Amino acid sequence: MKETTICPRLSKAMELLGKRWTTLILYQLLDGSQRFNEIESALPVSGRLLSERLKELEKEGLVERKVFTDVPVRVEYSLTDKGRALEGAIREVEKWSQTWIN
């Protein structure tokens, strides 16, 4: 990779948030804890990618995964403090989109 002048923290943040679907998944979870299928229904993302993204977000500590051993199994995803701390940024994008898109 090239040498750059950009802040490594912002760079790393964008590496995560700049991936397709990541921000919309977080946006969806701002409404509260949700099951896999709920998120999948709310967004035009496939199970394959949703699974992949949720794993990344869990690994980076933005999302928490809870398994309930009901039948069939129930899995709930929610934001951690680190994830919820992005609410301000996400709301700003939401506001921008209402003003400038379409």
Added chain:
Amino acid sequence: MKETTICPRLSKAMELLGKRWTTLILYQLLDGSQRFNEIESALPVSGRLLSERLKELEKEGLVERKVFTDVPVRVEYSLTDKGRALEGAIREVEKWSQTWIN
């Protein structure tokens, strides 16, 4: 594409902003008008992708392109009002990254 419950404006916004490099390019331009090579040097993005992204951003009205017929040619990119309106959102992400990354 699937049916979703998410707001189409936010969805469209994220289709643009969620692409790799887009937000970092805008962040870079918050510093003011910059030439192609300046942006390329500041970010770990290749000329091929930078060119593609700048075209998209110009088409969507977030970035303006000005050609100066110096020798060799000079091209300057700057934010439009629509692009600059994203400053709040970008600064929020920047703040978040300073607090939570690393």
Added chain:
DNA sequence: TACACTTACTTACGAAAAGTAACTAATATT
């Protein structure tokens, strides 16, 4: 007992996007 049904994934595979490096046009300098 056998078979369908549910959720939360995983796998396989072709298509699209991204990374890398070499190349180009226009012109000015050496």
Added chain:
DNA sequence: AATATTAGTTACTTTTCGTAAGTAAGTGTA
């Protein structure tokens, strides 16, 4: 004539994405 500069473009390989089908663990139904 050869070299250098900027702002790209082209060709090619690798990575990521999208779609559809398959899986595991139980539970309900015939």
